[in-house]
Amino acid sequence: MVIVGAGVIGLTCAWRLAEAGATVRVLDPSPARGASWAAAGMLAPVTELHYGEDALLQLNLAAVDRWPAHAAALAAAGVDVGYVECGSLLVARDADDAAEHRRLLAVQEQLGMDVEWVRSRDLRRLEPALSPSVRSGIRVDGDHQVDNRALVEGLLTLCRFDGRVTVDTDTVAAVQRDDGRVTGVATGDGRTVRADRVVLAAGARSGLVDGLDLPAPVRPVKGQLLHLRNTGGPLLRRNIRGEDCYIVSRPDGRVVVGATMEEQGFDDRPTAGAVRDLLQAAWELVPGLAEATFVEVAVGFRPGSPDNAPLMGPLPGHEGLVVATGHARNGVLQSALTAEAVVAWVTGTDVPDAVVPFAPDRIASPAA
Amino acid sequence: MVIVGAGVIGLTCAWRLAEAGATVRVLDPSPARGASWAAAGMLAPVTELHYGEDALLQLNLAAVDRWPAHAAALAAAGVDVGYVECGSLLVARDADDAAEHRRLLAVQEQLGMDVEWVRSRDLRRLEPALSPSVRSGIRVDGDHQVDNRALVEGLLTLCRFDGRVTVDTDTVAAVQRDDGRVTGVATGDGRTVRADRVVLAAGARSGLVDGLDLPAPVRPVKGQLLHLRNTGGPLLRRNIRGEDCYIVSRPDGRVVVGATMEEQGFDDRPTAGAVRDLLQAAWELVPGLAEATFVEVAVGFRPGSPDNAPLMGPLPGHEGLVVATGHARNGVLQSALTAEAVVAWVTGTDVPDAVVPFAPDRIASPAA
DSSP: OOOEEHHHHHHHHHHHHHHHHHHHEOOOOOOOOHHHHSSOOOOOOTTTTTTTTTHHHHHHHHHHHHHHHHHHHHHHHTOOOOOOOEEEEEEEEEHHHHHHHHHHHHHHTTOOOEEEEEHHHHHHHHHSSSSTTOOEEEEEOOOOOOOOHHHHHHHHHHHHHHEEEEEOOOOOOEEEEETTTTEEEETSSSEEOOOEEEOOOOOOGGGGGGGGOOOOOOOEEEEEEEEEEETTSSOOOOOOOSSEEEEEEEETTTEEEEEEBBBTTTOOBBBHHHHHHHHHHHHHHHGGGGGGEEEEEEEEEEEEOSSSOOOEEEEETOTEEEEEEEGGGGHHOOOOOHHHHHHHHHHTTOOOOGGGGGGGGSSSTTTT | EEEEEOOOHHHHHHHHHHHHHHOOEEEEESSSSSSHSOOOOEEEETOOOOTTTHHHHHHHHHHHEEEEEEEHHHTTTTTTOOOOOOOOOEEESSHHHHHHHHHHHHHHHHHOOOOEEEEHHHHHHHHHTOTTTOOEEEEETOEEEEEEHHHHHHHHHHHHHOTTEEEEEOEEEEEEETTTTTEEEEEETEEEEEOOOOEEOOOOGGGGSSSSSOOOEEEEEEEEEEEEEEETTTTTTEEOSSSSSSEOOTTSSSSEOOOBBBBEEEEOOOBBHHHHHHHHHHHHHGGGGGSSSSEEEEEEEEEEOOOOOOOOEEETOOBBBBEEOOOGHHHHHHHHHHHHHHHHHHOOOOOGGGGGOOOOSSOOOOOO
């Protein structure tokens, strides 16, 4: 079988499918790069919550539940992905933010989530590096983090050393079908790779793969993130999330500040304005970051869907095809659960309940 | 003879000395890098003017006078250094800046410099990309620019293809003397390179070379600069200089925003705070830069001297030694004139008048 895409979704699927006995060929011109490389690795089912996205919240809660066992399985295979149960702190800079957070807290408590209001004088005790101008916070213990780069590099290494998996750097131009049944994929240089099963995990590039009637368009949502390094070790224990940025601090002093959300097509230029805005926003929350080493601007394209939720599952009229894309900002978080579901679809066993609402044909095609 | 340092000063000296018939060995662990690589290439004798630095102004005016012929000579040798007689615009953001500029203009006019007051409504005609919040400006036609990276790379190439010059990547640990006369240099790995003439052009590292009684300490002044690229071509015709940054725009759309002045020793980390401050300052002057591609943070160490002026000439008690260091922010500007003077000292001909006040023993040693 063929997996189109070697990001965190494609590679996790490859690893788990090989474990389940399949022989897998993964095709991606830039394995382990793309959106999963540019991400921050925040596992944030709770602070990612938006009003009206209850099914997505349930998906994300199910997804984060998979992470302790998933990280342990990766560790047993020799890959340390830097999984840390650090929690998050959602911080308010002004009265408007604080009022909004009060409403959010009510919803979170109603949903039974493990959250707690933190007053200004308690904030500095939790996180001494926070600016005195931060007014209040919501402490969220259910959010965690993983080192997304260690994760995708580790998965790629596991796949390359697994005799059942090959990873090739071909671009996939099209999925080929015969009478509604998948027969293989066509590569960018015109060759055919035969396969009776195909997993589409091409992220933001899923919409560029021909030969599919994807009902929902997957579009690139450009994200710019900054990589910094604090020389004196970590400045923060928790993920910090403000109105204009989030800050993820690794135990070794690395810091990721994210992220822009830009509808710019596939323009992959880091821009001066994004760097300025992210640094300014981060500095207002954590002034000590001004002394951190500026390491890199990372740019990636998240696979965006019309309803901000992934497209997962078989697609009617495309026998043999499983779709696993559109994960937007939550690909790392949802990767373990997605791979579990893909294995279930491929082997014909029961898929986790949480993924059922996210069938790729849930959204009416514009042409329908 | 040996030249210690392959920055813009050392390489220009090497090229000109070889042209004068000398056989030259240049030693530098990182040829064509360092301060000259990190610079912006602004040739700014006029806007660099500070009160009370009249001799330095005369030096810089003499230095910029050398540039047309120097650039032509380099071009004739096959090196395009991007010399552009673009002029500068010194801009005021508020009433305080403007009042200060009125005083500066009076001094500049008294010195007979080619400067002109520019009112707000004329600014946008000269430079349409300037922010409407810029109040006034001083137009300085005597300031120019050169592509400092093309310059040092070009000089290095000329030296490497010149049979009389060798460029080795040794560190120089000490200058060796016998009875007050230079006999050679000791490399970092303990070898001796014999030479009866040595040119010390080690920039900020000049103070790290043992065996010399330099009367003035040369210290590293850390500078951080940003390299951007505007995709639609150049945003600006002139060098723009504000209170908190300068912006040098190349004809191909590249932009250099500089520069911090930090007393941080040899700490070569680019910092988040410097990037933020420079982007913010540049954006306030030229808002369109927000869309420019963020390319790089460059870090260099300018050779600072106690009076902000270079140390140039023979050093009593060090027969055979010529010092050419301490050029601070003006190494590129002063390089052609410095090399002319070094050739004169080495060959025993008359040195240009403008360099005479900058003998290395003009400053009393702290121990004296």
